[in-house]
Amino acid sequence: DVVLTQSPLSLPVTLGQAASISCRSSQSLVHSNGNTYLHWFHQRPGQSPRRLIYQVSKRGSGVPDRFSGSGSGTDFTLKISRVEAEDVGVYYCNQGTHWPTFGGGTKVEIK
């Protein structure tokens, strides 16, 4: 199975500052059709996960433009340009190119 490794595990951030989360895959996530199926989710404390980014860099409906995704092949990044209080929680990447797997999660908290 494809292993997705997220880093850091924990990310203390200052309100208004930028934050970056890495997701590295044990195999290339480029599908035979040329697309890359790497997605990002955010789970606030006590809530269900919510999709943020799909196919590496496409923002989901209603997702603020301070969230952006980038990367290719095996290395991917989620960036928050200016962290707001509502951005706390755990962020997960997942992939659908191969048998589905999730990353272990990155916990974002305010300093």
Add this chain to the structure above:
Amino acid sequence: EVLLVESGGGLVQPGGSLRLSCAASGFTFSNYWMTWVRQAPGKGLEWVTNIKEDGSDRSYIDSVKGRFTISRDNAKNSVYLQMNSLRVEDTAVYYCTTDVGYQDYADWGQGTLVTVSS
């Protein structure tokens, strides 16, 4: 507005059974794969099973094969998860999700808690 409402969770003894339901509304249910994702207490997300739009294709994570069965009723806009021979390690919140393609879970329910304990 897309709405997914899970039900059927609860406390069950090891070896017991539960049937989870997920009622969908706000979209054309029969056009989408549906997926169950679970989250053990304090842990991360784990894909469990999914089912094709017409129910003709289903997949399962190895740890539940032969014990769990996913099904759907497009006339009732519902997806189900029959869980038999439950184990302590199946304890988790179970989320119903839409899959708009290649594990892109665009919408999530509120989850239903399954606790397997004696």
